[in-house]
Amino acid sequence: MAEALLEIKDLKTYFHTENGVVPSVDGVSFSLKKGETIAIVGESGSGKSVTSLSIMGLIGSPGKIEGGEVLFEGQDLTTMSKRNMRKLRGNDIAMIFQEPLTSLNPLFTVGNQISESIRLHQKASKEEAKIKSIEMLKKVGIPRAEKVYSSYPHLLSGGMRQRVMIAMALSCNPKLLIADEPTTALDVTIQAQILQLMKNLTNENDTSIMLITHDLGVVAEMVDTVIVMYAGQVVEYTDVFTLFKEPKHPYTKGLLDSTPKIHELKDELQSIEGTVPAPGTITQGCKFQTRCTRATAKCFVEEPELKELSSNHKVRCWLHEQEEVAI
């Protein structure tokens, strides 16, 4: 087994707001191998973005990493100096954000913004950076790359801007690409193109991807491993085949049932009743208790651990502890 590129151990990121402490990420652990693609799925507010920003070291006040480790090639990023962290960011670990429309600075040209990374991390001259930037723009399928290089972001469509973001993120050949819902804001047709592009470009360099998404269709198509998050915790963690074949957590099942499938035409899509509880509001028992159809008395009192069912399948649910006992 290859050594993990990224290993997260019991990560805790809390926000200290006026209304008290919000444990947005509460003991998350997972690991990612070189070249592996992992997906983090879960509804809005489950802590996916906070997890990725914690890895990048971009959690700002009032948020703080309260505990745990983020090991990248064996080094703990949570205790790394700001200076070393900056050398890593944009170079070894790059990130693409959800909002292509607002993620580029409106006052600088596309070229300026791509070159900036290249010049910074690869110590390239202005001309070298320009050549590399245009090459990257061509790679991400932008027509008339030279022209786009010197234009301002507002002239580009959302899809084009996301391509620019990808070009920027991949310009320094990162070892890890974190993509936080990179296609949510785009048209369906463009979504597929962008994801395909990401996949192709990262395959070239064996880049690992951490893909945050709502879309289980995307998960099925392009990832190796899946983490299901709920209310700041990992509730199920397994490879993509097992997830679709044998989902164990009632929440995962709910998510799968609420995704349309061609071969099982149903009259109506299922949905999970209710919404993710605000972090910190459920202090006792399982975080999913309020929405779980199979909750028992125990679920309201004691919180389940993330339990290993097999070597590549973990789940946080009392049902499966009992199952094992029963067997």
Added chain:
Amino acid sequence: MGKFLIRRLLQIIPVLFIISFVVFCLVFVAGDPVALMLPEDASPEDIEQLRESLGLNEPFHIQYFTYMLGLFQLDFGESFRYGQSALPIVLERLPATLELAAASMIVAIVIAIPLGIWSATKKNSPLDLLATGGSVLWKAMPNFWLGIMLILLFSVTLGWFPVSGRGNFSHLVLPALTLGTGIAAEMTRLIRSSMLEILNQDYIRTAKSKGIRDFYVVNKHAFRNALIPVVTITALQTSTVVGGTLITETVFSWPGLGQLLIQAVNTRDMAIVQASVFIIAFFVILMNLLADIIYKLLDPRIKY
């Protein structure tokens, strides 16, 4: 850009037209300078004669027509006090005022930009609270009071700078500080709040995610964006600055336009009043135009 400039310059004409009308009306309503021009024991006949000769007995529209006729030749009439054409007198004072205004602007910029940026990046730190509190306090302080305090401290007690008048650089220091710190107080607040908003934008997060040093994130990516509203609002406040100039010039006996205008108002020297207000208005408009140009240079999203 060229087309935009021409359009904006053409827009100045109707604005000046309106201003000249308003100035005329104010002077018309403000009333009769004749009483002040003649000795107290002048006979009613003398008064009547002077009024007649000045055209003050004509109806409103005739007087306005005469006034506009003069205006087109840049003739604001003769000053009662100086006995010569008003405009040259006003223009002679202009360099002093421009000097003071420029020096104050430099003082304001030198204080406000670093302080505003720094207080935004260190939000809620003791230093930010000091800067924010200080600027509120400074804004509340009237120009004349600040000016007098500075004179008392630095001229009377310490003797570092002259009390009043215009001459070498040392004369400029206190008036420029009085006016400049006042502008800086408001500008600091603006820059701070604008920076705070910009620092929360997605593209700032993007910049940070690239590993760029905080210094460049703040000063390259954020500051330029933050400057856009600051330029606009500062331009809109030119009129407040003009008010400050009038007071500062009076306090420091700075021989500028403001001092001239206030004297002219006190002596009802209407030709001077009209000419100075017109020139001041012209500069306010010019400042706004300049702000528009800067704005467009800063923001590529704006089309000309």
